[in-house]
Amino acid sequence: MVKSMTGFGRKTKEKEDFKVTVELKAINHRYFETLFRMPRQFAYLETKLKKNMATILKRGRIECFISFEGAQIAKHNLTVDWELADHYFRFLKQAQKRYDFSEELTMQNFLVDPVFLEVRESVEADSTLETLVVETVLSATKRLDDMRLLEGAELALYFKTHLETLEACLKEVKQAVPEMEEAYRKRLESRMTKLAGAKFDERVVLTELALFLEKADINEEIERLDSHFKQFYSILTDEGAIGRKLDFLIQEMNREVNTIGSKAMSLTITENVVEMKTTLEKIREQVQNVE
Template sequence: MVVSMTGFGRGRIETEQVAVTVEIKTVNHRFCEFNIRIPNQLAKIETHLKKTLTTYIKRGRVEVHVTLEGQATTKRGIQIDWDLLDQYVRYINEIKDRYGLSGEVNLHELIGRPDLILIEEKDEENEEIETLVLQAAVQATEGVVQMRLQEGKALEADVKANILHIKEHSQVVRNLAQLVVEQYRERLSKKMVEFVGGQVDETRILTEVALFADKADINEELTRLESHIEQFLKILLLQEPIGRKLEFLIQEMNREINTIGSKANDSKIAMEVVEMKSFLEKVKEQVQNIE
């Protein structure tokens, strides 16, 4: 089964206190790589989150963005610098005594000084929020998987069509290869007649033709190419990640096609080789996005 590595999904869960949103985007990558952006208070569940996602996504670059909204995500508190406050009050009283000044320490002025009294907001750990994040992540992942499956169907159709085109051209090459040796024999005989004036050495012709046939024989390459094509089509049906297997077969097919082109020594076969390489290049590009 063909699964694309491109997908997007969004999960959102809301309660009276908090709203959790998880967005997941996947693109093609040689391995399975995660980039998770998550609030500090939830850092401890990052490993659990990654483990959950890998049950659905086996390959690709996975970008995860987790956001929290609501008052339940933070805890407010007052932070007082008691040492500094003691110094303020002590020095104010010393100044009054030294210079004979009157008046009391103004509490409102002290409270209003941010260097003395500070209201802090701290992220607090909350198991309920952590559970909501994991639930939203699964929801988002289901969306990603659905998109990857849909794109995979389109990829499979295109890849299969291009592979079958290569198969068709390989059959044309096989038919042409049967004629190449005979055509070479005819050309050689004609040249020898022109050169020696009618006295043709059949033994010499047969020897030259045999050498040419051995050098230009591409039956083994065609057989291996057709075998790779059949394996490729079978792998498309497997219920597992298949991208790397397909990439390996593409390398092998490319090797066989290049060898056919270099050995055939025929213009018509050379044209068929160009067509096969063109279709194989399209397959290569498509397979790069298959999980």
């Protein structure tokens, strides 16, 4: 089944005082790669979220944006270095007596210096919110997958249209082979007539013609190309990721077409070879977008 690697998926879920929104953006990539952007309290969930997404998506670079609304998701704790504060307080009291300071010591003396006080954010996430995040990411992934399937259906039609062009070109190449052989035989006989007159040895012509047919024989390439076309159609209906299979098959098709072009001594075949190479390049560009 053809599935695109690009797409977008968005899902929002609410539970109690929380609201979680997940947005997924997918682009082409050789392998399956994820990039998460979310509060650091949930960084430990990345491995689990990636595994869940990998059950649905096989290839592509997925950017995952997770945002929250509602109650405070992070708890803040005040940390005080009392031992250092005691030393600091004693120093101030001694300094008052030593230098006869008249100012009274207040809490402001401690608050101006953050070395005594530190507000730390808790790294522990609420279990209810954790479950909500996992569920929302999975739902967004399914939506992304639906979009990729829709784009994949369009790609499948695109491939089939261009495969029909390739098949039409190959049909013309098949038809041109006997004409090419006959044209070469006539040129050879004409050349022999000019060199040896009307009584030339036909065995020489047959020998030369046999050598030519051996060098210019493209029947095997035609058969393999025909087989590749059928295989391409078949792969389009396979389950799972098929992009790499199609990419490899396009390379094999190009190899056969190039061989036909190098062997053929026919304008008709050459024109069709050019058309097939152009069409294969169009298919190859879009195959890069298939999962």
